[in-house]
Amino acid sequence: MAWRPRGEGLALAVAILLATVLIALPLGLLLVKGLAAGDGLSLGPVAEALGSRSVQRALLNSLDSSFFSALAATAVGTLLALVLGLTDVRAKGLFVFLLLIPMMIPPHVTAISWIQAAGPSSPLLRTLGLAPEPGTTHPLYSRWGVILLLAVQHTPLVFLVVRAALRAQPRELADAARTAGAPPSRVLRRIVLPLLAPAIVAGFGLAFVSALKNFGIPALLGIPARYTTLPVLMWQRMASFGVSILENVAVIATIMAGVAVMAVIVVALLQRYGRAALTGPPRPPLSFRLGAKRPLVEGALLIFVALVVVLPLSALLATALVRTYGLPLNAATATLDNFAEVLVRQGVTVRAFLNSSVAAGGAALALAAFAIVVAHLGTRHGAVRRLAGAVDGLGDIAYAIPGIVISIAFIVAFIAPLPVIGVSLYNTLLIITLAYGAAFLTIAIKPVATAFAQLDPALEDAARVAGAGYAMRMRRIFAPLVAPAAASAAILVFLTAYNEITVSALLWSSGNETIGTTIFNYEDGGYTTLAAAMSTVTVGATVVLMLILDRMGRHLPAGAVPWR
Template identity: 65%
Template sequence: MMLKRLLGGEGITLAALIVIAAALFVLPLALLAGVAIGEGPVAFLSALNSRSVPRAVWNSFESSALSAFVALVGGSAAALILGLADVRMKGLFTFLLLIPMMVPPHVTAIAWVQALGPSSALLQTLGIAPEIGSTHPLYSREGVIFLLGIQHAPLVFLVVLAALRSLPREMSDAARVAGAKPVRLLFRIILPLLAPTLIAGYALAFVSALGNFGIPALLGIPARYTTLPVLIWQRLASFGPTVLTDMAVIASLVAVIAVAAVVFQMWFASRQRNALIGPPQPPLDIRLGRIRPLVETGLALVILATLVLPITALFATALVPTYGVPLTFDTVTFANFAEILFRQSVTARAFINSTIVAIVAAVTIAILAIFVARYAAAQNRAVRRVGTLMTALAEMTYAIPGLVISVAFILAFIRPLPLIDVSIYNTLTIILLAYLCAFFSIALKPITAATLQLDRSLDEAARVAGAGFYRRMARITIPLIAPAAASGAILVFLTAYNEVTVSALLWSSGNETIGTTIFNYEDGGYTTLASAMAAVTIIATILLMALLDWAGRRAPPGVVPWRL
């Protein structure tokens, strides 16, 4: 019976998935490791002996560790307030707090640079701009750490908020009956139960900051605070004879740090795990009483400072003719928006390219993830191990920074494909494949969780009735996990639509993405054009999130990720 299954549709699909996983996850990273190791220890020693690499290693570790702590404190505090207290307008606050996560990091950097610099159109209009010629406060080590923390706090917020809504309430209710005040309840019951989640949130913020390219590039380069992703980009731009070897060695260092961080997080979280009894229940509803208006005002001020201020400054810069000119009724102009929307063909091309690649990546990953999750939950031990291995590979590639993935795909596809002699280098196809590798785990997580909750008797009953593998998948498995698949696809689309880290090394003329176009405008000194395109991108992102949020009210629970 098992042999018949493996020789049928189930086995063919499994074999196809193994080939796809090998091509996406194993081959590029194996080639990367091969180039780095193939040069022998001399290449590593040479890299480590150069001044830039050890300094970049330390800067990457330092900025990631400290910014992850900032993200942990900020994201956890917001999640605890919205998840446990009787704050009004929770849905609106949650939506607004998650917007920075969907805004590209380099757009975030540009917005904050426009908000606080001496040439800020907004601050000049208000008459509070720093003196012209003074050093920008964000062009520093502290600026990189601060902005990385702001960028990744929503990640921690989402993880902790989800965990709060799945915790049993028995211990908390017992503590409240015994007279425990909210502060004591928080530190003696809730935070210890959340320890594995907090560790996971910190690790997620750490790995995300380690691979972040946009913020360290725009803020760190002027401050001579170079991280490993920025160093890889600089080495590629140098076009030296050993550029691929240098990139492979540096990228391998980043990959080792990222994987080591994830492994340490898993080990440490396992030691902090607490066994819970009882099903998830509605979260606590702690009454804030008289301080509720103060807490709500505090949340509003946080949103004002981290979202409204930089976006307003970004729009102000986009509406002036030249960077450094104050925004007044006499200087306001829409020429920058007209330039990027109607005169620069690269803008329309970038939006079309990003939309197409993000949609194809989201749909493809969602479909493949459904089958991977199906095999990872299979009853047969051998099949389940194969599915689990593919899941582990997806998790590992997500932990590896996007710029490292880019280097690996350059090494894998810089030559024409064998047999068909077709080159995908310098095309949208290589960007799409890199997206499939880098973002696969984003959709796989919710789909795997939904698949593990399915009753196996449904599939067994259909098999007994004579339904084949594909019929069972189409009539039973896929309809039941469709909300989770839709949620994963939405997350992949929003992540891929505005990203710059993966495509920074893979784009070429005619194959620009939104992220690379904005970055190139800013890097080339066209600040007002970069601000205008970033403003258009933010508007598009917010409108898309609002549309999805509206549709989520009519969709099954779980389709829209932030509507928990």
């Protein structure tokens, strides 16, 4: 049946308009500002910026920390995926959930928790009598400290990608090799890993790009070590000089965006040329029995979880419970006053919780509804499908570009008063909400698109034959059917935006603070116990939301919840 440009046409036009205003326009204006030279556009400003020693050093540090942390995350994440995907270890679901917690905790909270877990003033280490001597340089204030925590943060990303590919592998070759008497090590080396190569490359690329745009960890660990990355350099210049240096920062942001996009393209090409042909449909994955080694492997997994999850979060809680940072935690020093301070007394923290809830919640609800429309249009044919794919592609581009670049693009686009109404969005909570919409659009679309892929196309045809218009089809058929996936998409967006700092680092203002910026400012200003208390509350809220999403995932199509 021919497509009628009525309801669908209006929905498509609105989708394109919103994607243009929120993504294409700000990034386009940023590119123009970054390449502006006299009366035209030129690569001269970029060349001049790259000639600066501070930019060169920041760019090299960004590539250095991203590359080595991605290597470490790929090695560990692949190993974890193989262990949990191919062996008979027990409590796999629990291990998977625990291993994914570092991915959902904001990077600046990860940095704060590790700073408080390993330093000479750590209340946890002082309580255990294991703290380094007072005055000792913190071991994480270094290049390797930044790389280590970036690897910890992004190992779950690689784990998810490789685990999903492992579960999708056909078993014919591996079964044949095992039947011929090949030991598990040879099956793994000669069959499983070569078939996993594209997924491993994809995991490396995802970890690399995620590390490249990370702000919280390089800021809190790198600044004391004078190890500055490009996102931190842009933040430092804007924080010091404000919008008066916007043109200079726009050039650096253009470089940063270009590096991120090139990294995505290179990884995509490597995946394409490294993809191996499969011999059959996916089947239940291989399962190797560990026998007497199973307790040892399970013990190693428990130790890993204790080191990357339990230790830093315990240190965070211990710091939140002491009266002054540096004291050991005992009956004489324990207090709940820090929690009372951030939850009740401090106006800025109460306001930050409210602002983040409003901005993240508003963006999550709007994106979930928007995702239903775009994902549905993506099931159509011809030009409609291609245009809906273009909107989805803009979301992918915005997600690949560092959040701090998105925030600079929004400053460039919306610092001037809007036409007609004459009001500027700069220094308002609305600009943060809109930036969340641009940065996290793709997170909302993917689960909903997965749900639409499970629906029978005959539903659309039957509804049309019955005379149902576009609005009725969406309201009575498709929206209810994909509502669970849309709800999971909203929770994913909320989880991502609620505690983030990268996007809001340059967009917040007095009265419009977010949780991420407030925690960062507390830690940067020396109010460590308040930063720890606020971080503990946000981690608790994150884990609760993850549990809710995990339970919802039991009733959703495979892929709607990333870790299921």
